[in-house]
Amino acid sequence: MTTRLEQQFAFLLEAEKLKSVTRATPIHDGSRPENSGEHSWSLALYALVLADQAGHGVDISRAIRMLLLHDLVEIDVGDVPIHAQGGAAHDAPALLAAEAAAAERIFGLLPEDQGAELLALWQEFEANETPTAVFAKSLDRTQPVLLNLRAGGGSWEEFNVTLPQLEARVGAKIARGLPEVWQAVRARILPWFAARERL
Amino acid sequence: MTTRLEQQFAFLLEAEKLKSVTRATPIHDGSRPENSGEHSWSLALYALVLADQAGHGVDISRAIRMLLLHDLVEIDVGDVPIHAQGGAAHDAPALLAAEAAAAERIFGLLPEDQGAELLALWQEFEANETPTAVFAKSLDRTQPVLLNLRAGGGSWEEFNVTLPQLEARVGAKIARGLPEVWQAVRARILPWFAARERL
Ligand SMILES: [Ca+2]
Incomplete structure (x- = not known):
């Protein structure tokens, strides 16, 4: 076996651990928490299906790749729910630093050229500046709302x-x-919050 | 909300059910069976990472899309393990017909143009003739071996x-x-079968 293939296998086997990272959102029937592996699959499917909602400059294939990778850092760091600590935990500097270190470790398992390429893709997602990253981040926020x-x-x-x-x-x-x-999702969730007087 | 977006949401919410379809293969630590949603995520990641193994004429972005969709029919039909009934169950005509009907139903939830496009992608995967489909099918066979x-x-x-x-x-x-x-995978699994005298 070439060293290159060995490194790729090592990365792919490490990535499998994302299936054991649980999230705050339940799966569709409420029977158990969603895990971050299957969540990443959902999001890639969202990108494929909602492609016609993408704004100017969005590269759908690149968004799909980004979403396949975006949560791998949770293998080391876990998932921090967006509503925990009144919303403050999610973007805390210590968490962002831990995620950056996790990305270096995990993408570092790959052959150097490929690891650098996928790390850059993850960083682009996190920076949330390019049209493709903004589209992907917006999907990452949409799916849990519909699931909840x-x-x-x-x-x-x-x-x-x-x-x-x-x-x-x-x-x-x-x-x-x-x-x-968002307009469509907001209209769907409004009755749930109205019924609980949480408007 | 536009009808188009309503149809896309209906499809995406239906797709979530794939997370409740279990497979014969366990996840990495053997703690539970893998589900077909997270399996689809793994495969898309395999396609991304093993892109440099793809033969002439393989479109990696198309292979990724194919793999994101390839198991959706299991929402209706379930996963039939490749080793069940001495390997005979997996390609039985009745199963293939049930999968085709499931594909019509599930992709039929989408707007007509999009449903036809994704159904064609699923059919291309199943036919296993184009270089992209052959690459994707080969990945679908590789990942369970490494996981097992x-x-x-x-x-x-x-x-x-x-x-x-x-x-x-x-x-x-x-x-x-x-x-x-396959050469690399075979070398890895050989000791397991040798130790059990199953050569
Ligand atoms: Ca996330």
């Missing part, structure tokens, strides 16, 4: 989320890359 | 698989699209 609603509340129950909180933490980020999608 | 080995045997234990059986049912299909990968 489908499961009857999911992590909104656990963290006592109100609609204004959701709009600030999540809605604004969805609207940045997917304005029409 | 990593988990200490996995579905090879359950179905009493020998190396000649594995070579016939799986190895030949891997070698068709990924000859170098």
